[in-house]
Amino acid sequence: MHVARCIRKTRLFLKFITALLVVFIIRTTFISFKDNGRVAKNIYEKKNVGLFSNDYRTVNGLLQKANKNKAIVSSKKLFDSIYGQEVQVDSFDDAGLPQIMLREDKDRLTKDNTKKMSEIDFMKMLEEQKHGATKSPTNDNNIQVCVRFLNGTESCMFVNEYKRFRAREFVEDYANPFMKNNTKPTLQSYPDSILRPNPLIMIKDASRSINNVKIDEELRKEKAKRIRAGDTDIMKIPEVQRILSNVFEYMIPNIVHFIWFNCHRYLIHHYISMLSALRYQKPSLILFHTDCVPNGTYWAAFVEEAAEKLKIVKRTPPMSVWGQQVTRVEHQSDVARIHILLEVGGIYMDDDVVVLKSLDSLRDKEMVLGEENYDALANSIIMANKKSWFLRRWFEEYNNFNGSRWSDSSCFVPWSMWHLFPTTIYVVKEKMLRPNWEEVAYIYRELWDWRKSYTIHLYSRFMPVFDGRHERTLKELAVLNTTYGEISRHVIWGDSSFKDITDWILS
Ligand SMILES: *[C@@H]1O[C@H](CO)[C@@H](O)[C@H](O)[C@H]1NC(C)=O
Numbered sequence: 001m002h003v004a005r006c007i008r009k010t011r012l013f014l015k016f017i018t019a020l021l022v023v024f025i026i027r028t029t030f031i032s033f034k035d036n037g038r039v040a041k042n043i044y045e046k047k048n049v050g051l052f053s054n055d056y057r058t059v060n061g062l063l064q065k066a067n068k069n070k071a072i073v074s075s076k077k078l079f080d081s082i083y084g085q086e087v088q089v090d091s092f093d094d095a096g097l098p099q100i101m102l103r104e105d106k107d108r109l110t111k112d113n114t115k116k117m118s119e120i121d122f123m124k125m126l127e128e129q130k131h132g133a134t135k136s137p138t139n140d141n142n143i144q145v146c147v148r149f150l151n152g153t154e155s156c157m158f159v160n161e162y163k164r165f166r167a168r169e170f171v172e173d174y175a176n177p178f179m180k181n182n183t184k185p186t187l188q189s190y191p192d193s194i195l196r197p198n199p200l201i202m203i204k205d206a207s208r209s210i211n212n213v214k215i216d217e218e219l220r221k222e223k224a225k226r227i228r229a230g231d232t233d234i235m236k237i238p239e240v241q242r243i244l245s246n247v248f249e250y251m252i253p254n255i256v257h258f259i260w261f262n263c264h265r266y267l268i269h270h271y272i273s274m275l276s277a278l279r280y281q282k283p284s285l286i287l288f289h290t291d292c293v294p295n296g297t298y299w300a301a302f303v304e305e306a307a308e309k310l311k312i313v314k315r316t317p318p319m320s321v322w323g324q325q326v327t328r329v330e331h332q333s334d335v336a337r338i339h340i341l342l343e344v345g346g347i348y349m350d351d352d353v354v355v356l357k358s359l360d361s362l363r364d365k366e367m368v369l370g371e372e373n374y375d376a377l378a379n380s381i382i383m384a385n386k387k388s389w390f391l392r393r394w395f396e397e398y399n400n401f402n403g404s405r406w407s408d409s410s411c412f413v414p415w416s417m418w419h420l421f422p423t424t425i426y427v428v429k430e431k432m433l434r435p436n437w438e439e440v441a442y443i444y445r446e447l448w449d450w451r452k453s454y455t456i457h458l459y460s461r462f463m464p465v466f467d468g469r470h471e472r473t474l475k476e477l478a479v480l481n482t483t484y485g486e487i488s489r490h491v492i493w494g495d496s497s498f499k500d501i502t503d504w505i506l507s
């Protein structure tokens with residue numbers, strides 16, 4: 001699992017360090033870069049170099065006070081002894097960025113063994129060193145960060161100490177963004193006595209009838225339209241043929257489907273969802289049905305991780321179902337997932353559903369949905385054999401699709417069908433789609449015990465409100481002390497315990 005985590009942080013680091021000069025003294029050289037020893041030696045020997053404040057919360061204040069080459073040390077925490085003192089900064093490169101100096105030994109400074117690199121190069125080096133790894137980016141046991149005062153005295157700190165300091169500070173800031181309740185929340189099952197709607201409100205025909213000829217005709221027409229538009233014919237994918245012809249395959253084939261309609265950003269929770277399918281469901285194949293292939297760091301990481309298990313399938317969103325217009329992209333995806341499952345079967349997942357443990361014990365059923373509420377089975381995850389009677393009848397019920405009724409066809413229809421035809425479906429209660437969207441605080445603001453669940457739906461739509469942001473960085477997820485944090489670590493690192501971020505702190 002390799003995820004570059006530099007992009008935004010590099011910029012943060014640059015900001016943090018602007019107008020400051022960092023001096024790294026290193027005893028082991030293992031990097032070769034352009035030697036510019038003379039300049040570095042001059043800088044060092046002028047004895048007016050150096051200010052380093054590592055507390056970036058105070059750096060804004062520092063920058064405000066800096067006037068080109070002077071600054072007040074405002075980091076009381078780190079350099080207590082020089083807090084409030086004025087120290088001098090100089091030496092900027094052509095781009096106005098401070099230079100970083102590395103040298104082999106403080107006492108043996110010579111023209112030849114002193115090396116200098118720009119900060120950008122230094123950041124690049126750090127990134128290369130630790131690409132995807134948690135090991136220390138450099139052999140930094142011997143690296144010190146120093147501040148030199150105008151009177152020539154110096155105050156230094158080993159980088160390791162500095163990193164530990166910064167890591168503690170980061171954990172304080174990011175681990176517990178919300179006050180949690182004292183007790184872990186638990187989910188209540190919906191009691192039988194609860195007043196539920198009459199399933200006949202949604203389902204007009206309570207008999208077990210179905211018009212297979214019409215269904216096949218609708219599917220055939222729909223597919224022909226897609227093939228004409230240049231879409232991939234899934235049944236011609238050799239891996240799909242191989243899986244479907246395997247007589248030892250379970251009722252529900254181990255093919256995971258994701259649908260990605262419309263161009264939009266691929267965020268870390270998409271990555272977590274897809275990686276979780278790969279890691280805990282171990283599918284034979286992941287089909288990614290899309291009309292706009294995503295890009296970016298996390299997408300690249302997923303593609304690399306999934307390797308030959310991932311097949312990108314070109315698919316045009318359905319514009320109609322049973323002759324009725326489908327205009328919203330959410331509804332187009334609702335219809336497409338049923339089309340796909342009727343053609344090949346498998347496991348459809350929303351890109352914010354996370355697999356927590358294998359679903360294999362459910363794959364001997366014909367049709368599986370999760371109970372989301374006392375009156376709803378949601379279609380965020382659907383496990384089905386392509387011949388499932390329930391699935392076909394659900395599709396037939398799309399004859400009554402009404403685009404202005406948001407959840408009828410996707411949630412209330414399957415719920416009503418379950419109540420009318422209970423033997424045709426297996427419903428997972430608390431372990432698939434709970435916490436539901438009304439309980440979403442359990443995910444982002446509490447520590448809920450997710451270990452017995454098969455899957456969890458992140459309801460990413462609510463993430464900005466409940467988690468307070470659209471996306472978290474890997475570093476934040478490494479220490480985030482909420483259900484979401486635990487689940488992210490369980491998926492990304494295979495272990496939900498907190499990750500030590502000390503070695504990432506410079507990036
Ligand atoms: C040099 O300056 C620093 C900070 O102002 C001060 O703490 C230190 O005692 C000074 N050293 C000498 C030798 O004057």
Ligand SMILES: *[C@@H]1O[C@H](CO)[C@@H](O)[C@H](O)[C@H]1NC(C)=O
Pocket residue numbers: 175176180447481
């Ligand atoms: C995580 O949260 C729980 C509940 O609030 C708290 O008891 C625990 O100390 C927290 N752990 C860390 C490392 O912050």
Ligand SMILES: *[C@@H]1O[C@H](CO)[C@@H](O)[C@H](O)[C@H]1NC(C)=O
Pocket residue numbers: 181185441442446
């Ligand atoms: C936590 O406690 C607050 C205040 O008692 C309550 O309003 C909230 O619903 C609780 N949160 C959860 C997830 O139980």
Ligand SMILES: *[C@@H]1O[C@H](CO)[C@@H](O)[C@H](O)[C@H]1NC(C)=O
Pocket residue numbers: 263264265292294295296
């Ligand atoms: C990456 O994806 C975004 C969002 O879909 C899109 O706007 C952008 O053009 C894509 N970039 C490239 C290089 O394909």
Ligand SMILES: *[C@@H]1O[C@H](CO)[C@@H](O)[C@H](O)[C@H]1NC(C)=O
Pocket residue numbers: 402403404405
């Ligand atoms: C669709 O639902 C809306 C809102 O409930 C309703 O006003 C409209 O009559 C329905 N359309 C049809 C064709 O049933």
